[in-house]
Amino acid sequence: EVQLVESGGGLIQPGGSLRLSCAASGFTVSNNYMSWVRQAPGKRLEWVSVIHSDGSTYYADSVKGRFTISRDNSKNTLSLQMNSLSAEDTAVYYCARSSTVTSAPTGAFDYWGRGTLVTVSS
Amino acid sequence: QSALTQPASVSGSPGQSITISCTGTSNDVGGYKYVSWYQQHPGKAPKLIIYDVSDRPSAVSNRFSGSKSGNTASLTISGLQAEDEADYYCSSYTSSNTEVFGGGTKLTVL
Numbered sequence: 248e249v250q251l252v253e254s255g256g257g258l259i260q261p262g263g264s265l266r267l268s269c270a271a272s273g274f275t276v277s278n279n280y281m282s283w284v285r286q287a288p289g290k291r292l293e294w295v296s297v298i299h300s301d302g303s304t305y306y307a308d309s310v311k312g313r314f315t316i317s318r319d320n321s322k323n324t325l326s327l328q329m330n331s332l333s334a335e336d337t338a339v340y341y342c343a344r345s346s347t348v349t350s351a352p353t354g355a356f357d358y359w360g361r362g363t364l365v366t367v368s369s
Numbered sequence: 370q371s372a373l374t375q376p377a378s379v380s381g382s383p384g385q386s387i388t389i390s391c392t393g394t395s396n397d398v399g400g401y402k403y404v405s406w407y408q409q410h411p412g413k414a415p416k417l418i419i420y421d422v423s424d425r426p427s428a429v430s431n432r433f434s435g436s437k438s439g440n441t442a443s444l445t446i447s448g449l450q451a452e453d454e455a456d457y458y459c460s461s462y463t464s465s466n467t468e469v470f471g472g473g474t475k476l477t478v479l
Contacts, residue, residue: 282468284415284470291372291458291470291471291472291473292407292409292415292458292460292470292473293470294460294467294468294469294470297467297468305465305466305467306467307370307467308370341414341415346417346420346426348420348424349403349420349421349424351403351405351420351421351462352403352462352466353462353466353467353468354403354405354420354460354461354462354468355403355405355417355420355421356405356407356415356417357417357420357426359414359415359416360414361414362414
């Protein structure tokens with residue numbers, strides 16, 4: 248059974264850093280396109296970043312230069328290093344897998360975690 | 370990357386059909402076949418209901434269908450049921466190798 252479990256969220260001061268993790272089971276992270284998607288309280292979904300199976304990475308303009316997506320093949324986990332955080336980064340962060348039945352370079356997220364809440368506040 | 374444009378809300382009675390639009394540009398919706406739709410109930414993670422404009426995951430009801438014309442994609446839900454009441458989001462691959470979501474549409478089943 249495919250499962251994604253995020254961790255690492257919490258309360259952080261503006262300007263601070265946080266590292267999110269997503270533990271995957273039932274499939275191999277490195278063989279799939281994996282993304283982070285966030286949702287501010289009461290707001291829309293916002294795509295954050297993707298890492299492809301070949302290791303290439305892409306970011307939303309709103310986080311480029313501040314966030315870094317990576318994976319640990321030995322642990323079958325996905326991570327998101329977040330630096331220079333601001334109140335605008337407050338959101339539930341989901342990790343998601345792109346469906347394997349599509350050739351889409353991202354999107355078509357068929358499995359999602361439950362999310363981890365990041366609150367940036369002083 | 371600006372969000373795709375969706376109506377803020379739609380409503381319908383049980384048994385009826387509704388359609389939600391999703392408008393982008395030639396750099397996203399209009400340029401690729403990679404449009405997805407998600408259903409999200411309060412406090413839950415989104416659920417994929419349509420991918421590649423009109424394909425449906427095997428476990429998703431055939432009451433859900435998708436289409437696209439030019440820069441606008443559409444989701445149609447037929448035979449509305451009470452459990453369809455939720456937020457719906459479209460998303461599209463973009464020419465910048467990124468993904469963009471719509472603003473979301475709240476569906477109310479009257």
